[in-house]
Amino acid sequence: MTCEPHQNERPCGDRPTHEWVVFSTALTEGWLMLQCVECGTHGTVEDPSEIEWAKAFHAPSKPYHWSEDARIRVRPVGPFYVARTEHGYERIPREVMGRVIPVTEEEREDLEALAEVVIEGDFDGVLFALFIRSFEQGQGPNVSEPAKRLARRFEQWHSAGHASSPQMVASALRWYAREGARGTMAHQLLEGSNRMGVWSHFKRGDVP
Ligand SMILES: [Zn+2]
Secondary structure, three states, X not given: OOOOOOOOOOOXXXXXXXXXXXXXXXXXXXXXXXXXXXOOEEEEEXXXXXXHHHHHOOOOOOOEEOOOHHHEEEEEEOOOOEEEOOOXXXXXXXXXXXXXXXXXXXXXXXXXXXXXXXXXXXXXXXXXXXXXXXXXXXOOOOOOHHHHXXXXXXXXXXXXXXXXXXHHHHHHHHHHHHHHHOOOOOOOOOOOOOOOHHHHHOOHHHOO
């Protein structure tokens, strides 16, 4: 079960195997729902023990690693529900991911660059939305439509009382960049180049 560019020719790192994370349960079927946090491949464990089933009850708020690859039925690549963090894993909320509208190559690069800025600047969803809004109001680089769209969703997510880490924001940006670019072009990640471009000068302190 290798983690490599599979049916959709997606980049998924140089890993020899998937990095499986339990993120939810399918109540009706009694399955554990898993996803490779690296490439987005989905999977199910269809014979969980009672202890495993009980543990998975908490997976939506506390996703965790799964190492028994042989028990996983591999499903197609799908939307990202989990992100890797410094301390483990966390859910990516569906409300934030929403519907994906195709992105141009330029917009894709913009989203990838913003993801790096978010990590380097330690922006959570609120700061990211403020950051984008401050540029919409005139000064500095033009903000791409997909970035504005995601900023709105994080704003709404926070208004609804939820938190989001920089890792979650970056994962959402990267996921959107990747999914939005699919089908519109065969792309290669720009390895080794300075993808931060116009955003590279801005730091957390610039957010009003
Ligand atoms: Zn994988």
